[in-house]
Amino acid sequence: MQRAHQPAAIPDIRLATLYRQQCATCHGSERLGAMGPALLPENLERIKPAEVLRVIREGRPATQMAGYAGKLSEPEIQGLARWVQQPPAKPVGWTAAEMRASHREFVKPDYSDKVKPAFKVNDPHNLFVVVEAGDHHVSVIDGDTFTPITRFQSHFALHGGPKFTPDGRFVYFASRDGWVSQYDLYTLKKVAEIRVGINTRNVAVSSDGKWVLAGNTLPQNLVLLDARGLKPVRTYPVKDREGKSSRVSAVYDAAPRNSFVVALKDAPELWSISYDPKAEPFYSGFVHDYKMKEGIPTKGFLNPRVTPLQMVLDDFYFDPDYKYVMGASRDGKAQVISLVSRGKVAELPLRGMPHLGSGITFKANGRLYMASTNLNTPTVTVIDMQSWKVAKEIPIPGPGFFLRSHEDTPYAWVDSMMSPTAKDTISIIDKRTLEVVRQLRLRPGKTNAHVEFTRDGRYALVSIMENPGELVIVDAKTFREVKALPMSKPIGKYNVYNKVTRSEGTSH
Ligand code: DHE
Numbered sequence: 001m002q003r004a005h006q007p008a009a010i011p012d013i014r015l016a017t018l019y020r021q022q023c024a025t026c027h028g029s030e031r032l033g034a035m036g037p038a039l040l041p042e043n044l045e046r047i048k049p050a051e052v053l054r055v056i057r058e059g060r061p062a063t064q065m066a067g068y069a070g071k072l073s074e075p076e077i078q079g080l081a082r083w084v085q086q087p088p089a090k091p092v093g094w095t096a097a098e099m100r101a102s103h104r105e106f107v108k109p110d111y112s113d114k115v116k117p118a119f120k121v122n123d124p125h126n127l128f129v130v131v132e133a134g135d136h137h138v139s140v141i142d143g144d145t146f147t148p149i150t151r152f153q154s155h156f157a158l159h160g161g162p163k164f165t166p167d168g169r170f171v172y173f174a175s176r177d178g179w180v181s182q183y184d185l186y187t188l189k190k191v192a193e194i195r196v197g198i199n200t201r202n203v204a205v206s207s208d209g210k211w212v213l214a215g216n217t218l219p220q221n222l223v224l225l226d227a228r229g230l231k232p233v234r235t236y237p238v239k240d241r242e243g244k245s246s247r248v249s250a251v252y253d254a255a256p257r258n259s260f261v262v263a264l265k266d267a268p269e270l271w272s273i274s275y276d277p278k279a280e281p282f283y284s285g286f287v288h289d290y291k292m293k294e295g296i297p298t299k300g301f302l303n304p305r306v307t308p309l310q311m312v313l314d315d316f317y318f319d320p321d322y323k324y325v326m327g328a329s330r331d332g333k334a335q336v337i338s339l340v341s342r343g344k345v346a347e348l349p350l351r352g353m354p355h356l357g358s359g360i361t362f363k364a365n366g367r368l369y370m371a372s373t374n375l376n377t378p379t380v381t382v383i384d385m386q387s388w389k390v391a392k393e394i395p396i397p398g399p400g401f402f403l404r405s406h407e408d409t410p411y412a413w414v415d416s417m418m419s420p421t422a423k424d425t426i427s428i429i430d431k432r433t434l435e436v437v438r439q440l441r442l443r444p445g446k447t448n449a450h451v452e453f454t455r456d457g458r459y460a461l462v463s464i465m466e467n468p469g470e471l472v473i474v475d476a477k478t479f480r481e482v483k484a485l486p487m488s489k490p491i492g493k494y495n496v497y498n499k500v501t502r503s504e505g506t507s508h
Pocket of ligand 1: 046133158159160161162202249250357401450492493507
């Protein structure tokens with residue numbers, strides 16, 4: 001049988017040279033990223049191999065990334081696409097010196113509370129920050145008039161919710177490849193940025209507005225930054241009680257407890273780091289290489305305190321007082337942990353793959369409930385937070401990712417974006433009856449997902465997560481569309497007031 005002619009594969013050594021010649025200026029000589037994103041397997045794992053190939057061949061619109069079709073041969077393009085998805089010959093790291101060298105302060109803002117927004121806006125607390133993943137931009141939208149105020153380029157692939165200072169003036173973004181940026185919503189200027197790692201999970205901002213904590217998976221550490229200008233203050237290697245390194249799953253701000261909470265991906269531990277200067281000292285019971293020894297009293301302020309867990313739990317939801325945390329493991333087991341007694345208080349009988357991180361709380365019929373989506377089961381699970389029992393599994397047309405509500409609406413809105421057939425459906429749940437009362441398909445066939453309410457709960461903003469996509473504004477009482485703004489794959493949108501007041505219907 002005659003074989004079709006296959007061009008000979010290009011040897012790695014030639015691909016490494018091609019990379020140096022064609023890609024290193026923007027993506028860094030060690031593939032750690034520079035003006036362009038890092039090109040390492042960890043950074044590319046969320047991009048389909050066919051998409052990597054397409055971007056090298058055709059470029060990425062609205063960025064500096066030009067297409068190489070015509071400049072490189074097809075086997076060279078295919079070889080490079082394969083090569084950047086392989087681990088590098090030498091393991092990569094990110095040193096403290098590299099982090100410090102990446103730090104840039106663009107402006108020195110006047111931090112006094114005399115400063116007011118430099119543009120016309122009725123209510124600076126009703127601004128929305130919209131993360132547009134299609135072309136890596138952020139839009140700021142006036143939540144009273146639904147008009148765009150500004151749009152600026154972000155780092156590549158922001159992930160997680162932007163976090164705000166308590167006054168709502170400064171917002172912080174984290175990119176998957178380690179950049180943390182501070183932006184001033186009053187002057188509409190980027191204040192500072194720093195690259196804290198090669199792979200970052202997310203950031204949290206302390207409720208006193210003084211600290212930003214970033215959690216990394218590469219290197220496996222936490223980086224504490226000064227919230228005013230993002231200078232690094234301290235790096236915490238993430239090692240468990242046996243000294244074994246762990247990736248960070250996420251960092252959270254437990255405002256009522258004046259502390260950060262850190263979820264670990266590889267160790268059965270939960271960490272709290274108090275940012276209260278008057279925090280009580282504690283016996284660390286915690287050994288690692290930054291000056292803490294087992295059993296030695298440790299200053300409470302800015303030192304990690306470990307809560308041992310029975311299993312690795314890495315997706316969390318907190319009760320409104322941050323006394324309890326509900327945690328889920330990768331294989332779907334879930335428990336309630338007390339942050340006060342630092343131990344397990346209940347098992348949660350959940351099915352599938354609960355997405356506690358998307359949870360909301362609400363009061364109905366005299367009970368406090370928590371509800372969250374499930375990444376592989378077409379239900380919203382409602383948990384009674386007094387008994388820690390499942391109150392109801394509400395069926396929706398497909399597994400959902402994001403769930404949202406607001407104190408001033410009786411409804412919770414959930415997408416089914418994990419389902420190829422129902423990704424265009426938003427289900428509206430009545431919080432009083434725990435029934436789906438309405439379904440919206442704002443743009444049939446397209447991903448309709450991630451809802452956030454205006455400050456007063458009167459309107460819901462829904463992403464059409466496509467490129468080109470839209471931000472659709474819907475009247476939360478009549479469910480009628482009132483306006484749509486063109487956007488480039490808007491992933492998440494965040495209302496300043498709902499975030500800084502920790503609305504029970506949104507993420508914190
Ligand atoms: Fe996220 C938040 C983890 C995939 C969009 N995501 C978070 C948070 C965590 C998390 C821990 C809370 C951090 C915060 O807001 O500070 N996400 C994970 C994963 O482990 C997962 C499943 C796989 C991964 O590769 O990380 C994952 N996330 C996604 C996506 O595929 C999404 C849909 C698109 C994208 O851009 O990556 C996505 N995640 C988001 C968004 C938030 C988020 C929009 C903020 C939600 C909010 O409304 O606050």
